[in-house]
Every structure is written in structure tokens, then in C-alpha cells.
Amino acid sequence: MGLGPIEQLGALGVLAETFVLDNSVFGDHANGRLKAFVVAEEDCDLARLSSRIEQAMVIHLTDHERPKSFRFGPALPRNAMGKLEDWP
Secondary structure (H helix, E strand, O other), X not given: OOOOOOHHHHHHHHHOOOOEEEEEEEEEOOOOEEEEEEEEOOOOOHHXXXXXXXXXXXXXXXXXXXXXXXXXXXXXXXXXXXXXXXXX
């Protein structure tokens, strides 16, 4: 299976020329849209990073492929077994 546009979000750090260390995208069941969790370098300006990510997504992804919300944190949310889990 090849990488689809959503899986390509893992390259956001390269696309936006930013400091993205890791990210994950989930479907938000409340509104049927995508949401992203982004782990950035510690000293990164999150407002600037968010803007650069948005710019990169507009260029590389269609509207329905773009997450509508972003959450930033120090690490991806994982359960006790180490598997990625959804976030509020």
C-alpha cells in the first residue's frame, strides 16, 4: 500500500521547513474531520510553526485531506502498551 496524502503528513517538517519531530492524524468522530497532534522541537515558536504547516498543507493537500485542528505537545499520546491513542 502506497502512502496517501494523509500519511504524507509525516513529512510536514520537510514540507513546511519547520521543526516538526513527529505527528499523528486521527479522524475526529464528533465532526467527521481530521485532527493532528504535532510534536515540535522544544524551543520552536508554535504560532509560526502552525502558520508554516498550514501554508504547506494548502499547497500539498486538498481541503478534505487537511486536518482542521492541531494540538501541540511534547510527545504523541500513547496508551500503556505504547500504541498511539486518540486525544481530546
